[in-house]
Amino acid sequence: MFDTSELVINMGPQHPSTHGVLRVVLRLDGEKVVDADVIMGYLHRGIEKLSENRNWTQIILLTDRMDYVAAATSNVGYCETVEKLLQLEVPRRARYVRTILCELQRIASHCLWVGTHAMDIGAMTVFLYAFRERELILDLFEEFCGARLTYNSMRIGGLPLDIPPGWDKKVLEFCKIMDGKVDEYETLLTHNRIWLERTKGIGVISGAEATALGMCGPTLRGSGVARDVRKDEPYAAYDEMEFDVPIGTAGDTYDRYLVRMEEFRQSLRIIRQATEGLPEGPIVGKVPRLIKPAAGETYHAIESPKGELGYFIVSDGKSTNPYRFRVRPPSFCNLQALPRLVRGHLVADVVALIGSIDIVSGEVDR
Amino acid sequence: MIDQFVIPLLKILIVLNATLVGVTYMVLLERKVIAWAQSRLGPMRVGPYGVLQPVADAIKLMLKEDITPVKADRWVFTAAPIISMVPALIVYAVIPFGPTVRMFGRDVSLSITDINVGLLYVVSVASVGVYGIILAGYASNSKFPLLASLRASAQLISYEVAVTLTLVSVILMSGTLSMVGIVNAQYNSRVWFAFVQPLAFVIFFIGGLAETNRAPFDLPEAEQELTGGFHTEYSGMRFALFFLAEYANMIVVSSVATTLFFGGWLRPFPNVAALHFLDIVPSWTWFLIKSFVFLYIFIWVRATLPRYRYDQLMRLGWKVLIPLAIANLVVTGIVKVILT
Numbered sequence: 001m002f003d004t005s006e007l008v009i010n011m012g013p014q015h016p017s018t019h020g021v022l023r024v025v026l027r028l029d030g031e032k033v034v035d036a037d038v039i040m041g042y043l044h045r046g047i048e049k050l051s052e053n054r055n056w057t058q059i060i061l062l063t064d065r066m067d068y069v070a071a072a073t074s075n076v077g078y079c080e081t082v083e084k085l086l087q088l089e090v091p092r093r094a095r096y097v098r099t100i101l102c103e104l105q106r107i108a109s110h111c112l113w114v115g116t117h118a119m120d121i122g123a124m125t126v127f128l129y130a131f132r133e134r135e136l137i138l139d140l141f142e143e144f145c146g147a148r149l150t151y152n153s154m155r156i157g158g159l160p161l162d163i164p165p166g167w168d169k170k171v172l173e174f175c176k177i178m179d180g181k182v183d184e185y186e187t188l189l190t191h192n193r194i195w196l197e198r199t200k201g202i203g204v205i206s207g208a209e210a211t212a213l214g215m216c217g218p219t220l221r222g223s224g225v226a227r228d229v230r231k232d233e234p235y236a237a238y239d240e241m242e243f244d245v246p247i248g249t250a251g252d253t254y255d256r257y258l259v260r261m262e263e264f265r266q267s268l269r270i271i272r273q274a275t276e277g278l279p280e281g282p283i284v285g286k287v288p289r290l291i292k293p294a295a296g297e298t299y300h301a302i303e304s305p306k307g308e309l310g311y312f313i314v315s316d317g318k319s320t321n322p323y324r325f326r327v328r329p330p331s332f333c334n335l336q337a338l339p340r341l342v343r344g345h346l347v348a349d350v351v352a353l354i355g356s357i358d359i360v361s362g363e364v365d366r
Numbered sequence: 367m368i369d370q371f372v373i374p375l376l377k378i379l380i381v382l383n384a385t386l387v388g389v390t391y392m393v394l395l396e397r398k399v400i401a402w403a404q405s406r407l408g409p410m411r412v413g414p415y416g417v418l419q420p421v422a423d424a425i426k427l428m429l430k431e432d433i434t435p436v437k438a439d440r441w442v443f444t445a446a447p448i449i450s451m452v453p454a455l456i457v458y459a460v461i462p463f464g465p466t467v468r469m470f471g472r473d474v475s476l477s478i479t480d481i482n483v484g485l486l487y488v489v490s491v492a493s494v495g496v497y498g499i500i501l502a503g504y505a506s507n508s509k510f511p512l513l514a515s516l517r518a519s520a521q522l523i524s525y526e527v528a529v530t531l532t533l534v535s536v537i538l539m540s541g542t543l544s545m546v547g548i549v550n551a552q553y554n555s556r557v558w559f560a561f562v563q564p565l566a567f568v569i570f571f572i573g574g575l576a577e578t579n580r581a582p583f584d585l586p587e588a589e590q591e592l593t594g595g596f597h598t599e600y601s602g603m604r605f606a607l608f609f610l611a612e613y614a615n616m617i618v619v620s621s622v623a624t625t626l627f628f629g630g631w632l633r634p635f636p637n638v639a640a641l642h643f644l645d646i647v648p649s650w651t652w653f654l655i656k657s658f659v660f661l662y663i664f665i666w667v668r669a670t671l672p673r674y675r676y677d678q679l680m681r682l683g684w685k686v687l688i689p690l691a692i693a694n695l696v697v698t699g700i701v702k703v704i705l706t
Contacts, residue, residue, distance in 0.1 A: 009513075122673025123671065125400075194672045346676060347513070
């Protein structure tokens with residue numbers, strides 16, 4: 001008469017904590033997760049295929065739509081890949097501004113992450129605090145390029161426009177405000193007993209296993225692997241910057257949280273150095289009128305807020321659009337680890353872990 | 367005739383209406399306080415500073431379409447919100463808002479009734495409310511509400527034990543189960559029970575948070591995990607009943623905490639003659655002020671803390687609160703015996 005069976009529930013695609021339209025099919029034993037199946041593709045817009053039919057400059061606009069909470073980083077990554085293909089020298093000033101934008105973007109993205117992650121675990125005030133500061137960054141971006149979310153803020157070979165007068169002072173002012181705000185988030189979370197209980201020992205993954213699963217970015221560094229593209233293969237002006245790469249030890253949700261909180265501070269450090277040392281000079285390199293790279297292929301990766309964002313581009317040398325355009329999105333690679341991470345934990349931990357790997361559906365599905 | 371029917375009915379009418387208005391404004395207060403905690407303004411559009419927001423909310427909820435899912439158990443689905451709401455309201459029958467006062471030439475006690483098992487009545491009626499949640503989850507015939515209602519039943523049963531044990535130590539102190547009697551006992555012993563039973567009060571308050579499903583114990587309706595929790599399938603006025611029941615329960619817990627631990631309607635230091643000028647303030651005002659402080663803490667906690675996980679919640683209840691409550695009860699008993 002009585003028997004037990006596993007309960008299969010659908011988390012998403014319309015669920016408040018799946019960060020966009022992600023669907024996770026959970027097999028539950030009571031509240032314990034036996035297995036999870038990640039189903040994605042709800043936000044697939046065929047960006048890679050579309051790019052094969054656009055000219056090189058038009059693609060910048062498409063890269064905005066991948067990781068839409070860190071559009072400037074995607075722009076930089078794409079432009080640098082094409083520059084590598086064209087073997088183009090980018091002026092120092094442009095590289096510095098790119099560094100500032102990338103780091104501002106990292107802070108904005110991490111703000112969104114800390115807010116939603118805390119919200120998933122039930123601390124709702126952090127969400128609004130973080131969005132308050134994200135707003136300041138969006139204002140800075142608006143002043144720089146006129147847009148607040150999808151910036152289209154780069155050009156192949158440099159920048160579309162020089163920074164507005166007084167912008168660098170505003171950036172430094174923002175750094176001063178942000179210093180205190182990071183402490184504020186930490187006051188609410190870092191030593192909070194409930195927060196510790198909810199994040200410590202949840203989703204533990206060793207460095208070797210994380211690497212094998214292709215995890216990257218802060219999610220990987222939380223497991224103690226000091227892999228950071230900014231240090232290992234410097235791009236933009238990172239070789240001239242002084243900063244530390246924070247790593248975790250335990251590889252659990254709490255360590256991934258600590259790593260990202262420290263990255264806030266390191267990003268501010270980089271922004272300060274880059275803004276204060278901003279060199280004079282041109283903002284665009286010697287870009288040919290018609291961008292038509294010679295036949296060949298290249299891969300170039302940058303450190304987006306979510307991890308290693310790589311572009312693989314093939315040019316046939318004949319047309320004004322890429323022959324093949326392929327993105328290695330960090331969110332997608334990190335999402336691969338989700339079933340492994342949630343196994344054996346409770347339903348409540350699933351949302352904590354989705355928050356912990358910091359995914360953006362736009363980038364996962366492209 | 368007047369004493370037996372008219373006055374009690376008038377009192378019921380006043381208390382019921384005051385409670386319902388209080389509950390709706392409680393919602394506004396919560397939205398406002400949380401908004402201030404999060405550096406925003408909260409509702410501002412309806413009326414000056416949004417004071418008419420509850421009216422707008424009520425109209426909206428009543429006009430909404432009331433959906434019953436096809437596969438739901440129709441009768442239970444309809445009964446669940448009522449089962450949840452009614453106990454939350456009838457608990458007010460024994461809560462004393464003030465002592466017996468002279469009004470219009472009659473002696474009127476400021477509680478609807480004072481029965482000699484008042485506290486027992488509160489405990490038993492309040493625990494009926496959980497059936498509403500369990501039945502709602504069951505009747506919805508949907509997975510998320512089912513999980514939520516399982517959580518709710520486990521949570522309420524475990525915290526009920528801890529809370530009831532703390533109440534027993536209060537009964538040991540006062541020697542009576544009557545709510546009015548407990549307040550009078552605090553007057554006679556010259557001290558609020560919160561100061562002689564601090565541990566009992568803390569356990570009662572934590573248990574109260576858990577029993578009203580408030581943060582950080584709001585697991586049954588954890589939006590981020592279980593979408594809407596047990597009321598996922600509810601809409602319109604039936605959803606509103608659950609919502610109001612939660613706030614009504616918050617007021618119940620605050621009122622009971624005030625009565626049991628903070629001297630009910632008594633002014634601060636009721637036995638100090640030098641403070642007699644405070645008697646100008648009507649006794650029920652003191653009661654409302656004290657309850658309001660608790661309600662404010664309820665909201666404040668929600669704005670600050672993350673949420674416990676289901677197993678951690680059970681561990682806290684069974685391994686920490688209940689042993690502490692039992693220890694507190696034993697110590698109270700021993701001290702009581704030695705002193706007499």
